[in-house]
Amino acid sequence: MLIKTGLLIDGTGRDAQAACYLAVKDGFIAGIGKAEDFAVDQVNAAVDYSTCTVMPGLLDPHVHLFLEGISDLRTRSLRWKEDKDITLIRAVRNLALTLSKGVTTVRDLGGPYGVNSLLKKAVRQKVAPGPGVLSACQAISVTGGHFHYAGGREADGPGEMLKAVREQAKAGADCIKIMMTGCVNFVRQDAGIVELSPAEAQAAANEAQHLQKPLAAHANGVAGVRQALTIGVTTLEHGALIDEATADLIAEKGVYWIPTLVPFERMLAYGRQHQTRTLPPDGIEAVYCRHQAMVRRAYQAGAKIVAGTDAGALGVEHGDVWREICLLVECGLPPLAALRAATGLAAEAMGLGQELGTLETGKKADFLILAGNPLIDITSIRNIVKVVKEGAEYPDA
Known part of the structure; x- marks a missing residue:
């Protein structure tokens, strides 16, 4: 042809x-x-x-296929309680939606029931239509840490962290995902504590490197992001509430930064339309404006900014990479650079640069x-x- x-x-x-x-x-x-x-x-x-x-x-290196981008907190809370079969059916629908919007490869960074691995197999065997899928299997957190409620693997101490990484590799993970911190608190406008100790984080990083698996770290706040940079992550996920020196350090370290702007933009829209205790619009706007400024700063310093959506987050639909690209342009990336962030550079971040993306x-x-x-x-x-x-x-x- x-x-x-x-x-x-x-x-x-x-x-x-x-x-x-x-x-x-x-x-x-x-x-x-x-x-x-x-x-x-x-x-x-x-x-x-x-x-x-x-x-x-387009590529999206940060999705959660088991979860829909529901724009209602109460309905969303019910999704965590659904059984495996219904969750799987919803996820198959999310696959088709993703591809229909021009996203041809995704990386699922954690979910329950082994759904992401099943989807990867289904697409490869042409049982279900969808983008190519890479999977982190289970996201790894401390006991009670962020995302443990979504089928995460809880681990405490360096030894358990090492075992948790090996378990994901055994299950066929294409990358390893660790939860360095929790979510942003928009009321206090902070990132909370760093949940992984330095020893735990380093043990996970060492084993991921040993097994030749890219390491993705969910991290927010100066302390959490700097710890992620210290242990040598491949991709930094989110990275909200940092300062200029940390933005410059992201560029210096040469990691791929996936700032996931869409969830912040969607949460701000939700907060403006609904009165909730945890999503005050003034607090979200302050965090989001700072996040945008740091993305702009990091890009100007030469950072590798990659488009990723956190699809499945509040209000973030699967296939919304187009929206992330537009927001990167708002942050000062030229259109050609923003498109590369969702194609060639995203493929590099996912370890697929030799196969696709360009x-x-x-x-x-x-x-x-x-x-x-x-x-x-x-x-x-x-x-x-x-x-x-x-x-x-x-x-x-």
Whole structure:
């Protein structure tokens, strides 16, 4: 298959190419070039998308497929109590929704019942339509720590941390997820205590490195983020309530920072519409504005900012990467950099840079065809004409 493009954004961060052709064969990209680079009969038979933009499929390295982005606290609280079968059915629906919005690969960072591993297998065996799935299996926390209620693995002391990491690897985890801190408290506007001790955190990091598994750390606040940077995490998740020196340190350490702006934006919208004790709009706005400022600071310092949504968080639907991209642009990232944050750079953060994330010869043919030019109007990232995964058009992908 040869596709004639109006504009091609390859996800590497390089300038877009106008009026070129993309060749696809057996699910992989077979070539990119001008008309003269291909046989005349191929060019004559090319599928014409010369009025559209072609770019890589989006990646989301921070999702929770078992949970929907419910915008109601009471309804949301019931989801933690559902049985495995219903949870699995909901998650399968979330898979299809994700792919329909142009997200062709996700990384699930924790959930109950082994659902994320089942979904990974189902997609690979083409039992269920959806994006490619990487899984952390269970998120690891201290006893009673953050996310323990969502099927997390509770562990105390360096020895138990080491065993917990090995258990996830045994279960087929593609990465390891640790909960360094809890959630942001919007009433006090702080990140609470650092839940993992330095020894516990380092034990988890050492074993993840030994097993050659990327390490993702949920961390907020200066102390929690600095401890995550000290032990050598691969990806820093959230990272709210930090200061300028810590933002600069993120850039210096070269970690991939996934600031998950969408949940903060969605919580602010919820807080403004509903009166709740835990989500005061003034407190959320103060935290969110600081978070945006630190993302801007870190990017200017050269940090690797990656788009991720925390899909399943309050009000955050699966496939909402488009929204995260737009918010990164609001934080000062140029559109080309924001798109790379959800394509080539995201693939690197997930350890998939050699396989996908960019439109280059030999990589998987995961790409989107868009109406409009997202370099001129970033919101046109939503104007999806076609989703192609491994060379097949959705919904048949």
